[in-house]
Amino acid sequence: MARNTYNPKSAKSILKHGEALLGQSLRQLHPNAIIFGGKGGLGTSVEKFHYGYEPNSEAEPDFVEAGLELKCTPLKLLKDKSMAAKERLVLNIINYIDEAQKSFDNSSFWHKNKFLLLMFYLHESGVNPVDMIFKLIRTWKFPKEDLKIITDDWNTIHSKILRGKAHELTEGDTLYLAACMKGSKANAELRVQPYSDELAQQRAYSLKQGYINKIILQSFFDEGIQHQLRITPKRVEILKKKYSSEKVVKSTRSYKPQETFEQLIERRMKPCFGKTVKQIERKTHVEFNIGAKDLAYNICRAILKVKTKNIQEFENAGITLKSVVLEAKRNSIKESMSFPYIRFVDIVNQEWENSEWYRLLSSKFLFTVFRKSPDGDKRNMKLIKVFFWNMSYSDLLVAKELWEDTKQKVMIGDYNNFITTKTHKICHVRPHGTKNQTVLTPQGDRVQPKCFWLNNDYILNIVTNNIEDGGY
Known part of the structure; x- marks a missing residue:
């Protein structure tokens, strides 16, 4: 599909174009699609083959004019054949030096992720990501009550950076928004940090798995959202108790x-x-x-x-x-x-x-x-x-x-x-x-x-x- 089939300034148009993938794999719609890089490469492939543009720099949202960031994230199949989040949602890498100079409102996290286009696909072991089927495609803005907790989480991460303790960050420091390790091995990617000579493990902002499951459940019960999520009646009751x-x-x-x-x-x-x-x-x-x-x-x-x-x-x-x-x-x-x-x-x-x-x-x-x-x-x-x-x-x-x-x-x-x-x-x-x-x-x-x-x-x-x- 060519770029001119959607309006890059309109989040609604971008979402509607994305919904063409619902129930299909990227390769079914774009036979020449290939995966770029390793984990996270599907999002890059969707940008290139479905939206028809070269992925932009890390500092800006993927759709700059609409302020919309695209994220592909996997679902897993449970024993009862229901679907749930496979993992946390990894967002942008934290540059400790730059982030130390920011407030929440002009932070790299908020600048890039305040408005998300979430594309959930069903993960299958051994299958090329471009052949995995999309089950839910939606936009997401953080509700006011959630944003309060997320802002406090960011402040907790920021405080450690300011105290020269970026090397001591853990996901347990926070509630919804976490600083997760980013890299194939614990010491494979080390970064300089301000206010300390000690190198810190490379980390990225991420939304915790429980929070992603909340988004999935809300989508399942929202009649205005198209999806192909499969959740058994028994699982629905379990999820209602947990997330409703x-x-x-x-x-x-x-x-x-x-x-x-x-x-x-x-x-x-x-x-x-x-x-x-x-x-x-x-x-x-x-x-x-x-x-x-x-x-x-x-x-x-x-x-x-x-x-x-x-x-x-x-x-x-x-x-x-x-x-x-x-x-x-x-x-x-x-x-x-x-x-x-x-x-x-x-x-x-x-x-x-x-x-x-x-x-x-x-x-x-x-x-x-x-x-x-x-x-x-x-x-x-x-x-x-x-x-x-x-x-x-x-x-x-x-x-x-x-x-x-x-x-x-x-x-x-x-x-x-x-x-x-x-x-x-x-x-x-x-x-x-x-x-x-x-x-x-x-x-x-x-x-x-x-x-x-x-x-x-x-x-x-x-x-x-x-x-x-x-x-x-």
């Missing part, structure tokens, strides 16, 4: 001046610090299932006055909520913190930066800290503190050592000599669950499942550093 859930912040007027989302949550939770579960029940008029695994989440929902099963901002940001219970009379905990089973068949084909363990550790955590009651009654245990936390870059590097050791042992079929809590200062690997459970290995046999765990003394150190005066 109630928001904590109904309006940006909910914030106090200069207050972030994390600060708002902690402010609203604070009146219940020092109260027992029983007292919180009376205060919120909600009765809790005291034996439920998600008791801590349910208590948070009740205090925050969220009636749906999930908190929308938590789902959008991929926040991991973890409960910690201190002993009745001292600051100690018995248990380490477990994570989902290690998928042995997957870990052998992963690199650290795209591993499930890295994704979990580089997320934002919300710790809910309780203190046991001397009588052992869970309704008499007290909520001490709620706080957000994310793992530091230096600790992520230590956790990476454990992950690499685990991968190597899985590759040679050694499932009995993983690193233990006695030999690693942050985390370890051990079984979780009953002995009669088994999982598949790359060697084709089945073994007892294992999990990554964060050591209890590591967790205790995090908690004690965040509770005042030893807790209630």
Whole structure:
């Protein structure tokens, strides 16, 4: 299709032209189409073959006159054949030197990405990207409530750059907008930064996977948007609970001046610090299932006055909520913190930066800290503190050592000599669950499942550093 089949000054015209690809691959519409470069090359190919122009410089949106940035991003097929975001959406590379001189309104992120043309295609392993089918094509502007969080996220990233800490950036620093690693290997691309002689890993702005899933779900239910998304009725209900859930912040007027989302949550939770579960029940008029695994989440929902099963901002940001219970009379905990089973068949084909363990550790955590009651009654245990936390870059590097050791042992079929809590200062690997459970290995046999765990003394150190005066 030639360039003159759309108006480059009109976002509506550009979108309509893009919708010609819906249900088709780029090569079906343009038989001479080829892929350019590696990951991200499909977007370049769409620009060249479908829109008929040579890709422009990084500093400007792809369609400069319309202020519109084109992004192609993959969907994955789930076990029930539903479609969901395969990964985060990577945006533009951060130039630390230039960005240090900017405010949000004239930042490279906002200049380039305030108005997006999103083209979702179904990823198929081993298939050339130009042969993958587009399932959703739409434009996206950030809603006001989301933009507040995204602005705060940008300020968090910017603050680290200004303090000469660009080398310590992690995706867990922020909620919706992240600074993700950009490059084939962790140290393959290093960049200079202001206010420090230390080189920093190349990073790009990105929208987190949970936020992209929110866009997909909203598109699925918006009758005005054309799509070929396939989501089963059961999956629709799951997604409704996750992403159509109630928001904590109904309006940006909910914030106090200069207050972030994390600060708002902690402010609203604070009146219940020092109260027992029983007292919180009376205060919120909600009765809790005291034996439920998600008791801590349910208590948070009740205090925050969220009636749906999930908190929308938590789902959008991929926040991991973890409960910690201190002993009745001292600051100690018995248990380490477990994570989902290690998928042995997957870990052998992963690199650290795209591993499930890295994704979990580089997320934002919300710790809910309780203190046991001397009588052992869970309704008499007290909520001490709620706080957000994310793992530091230096600790992520230590956790990476454990992950690499685990991968190597899985590759040679050694499932009995993983690193233990006695030999690693942050985390370890051990079984979780009953002995009669088994999982598949790359060697084709089945073994007892294992999990990554964060050591209890590591967790205790995090908690004690965040509770005042030893807790209630």
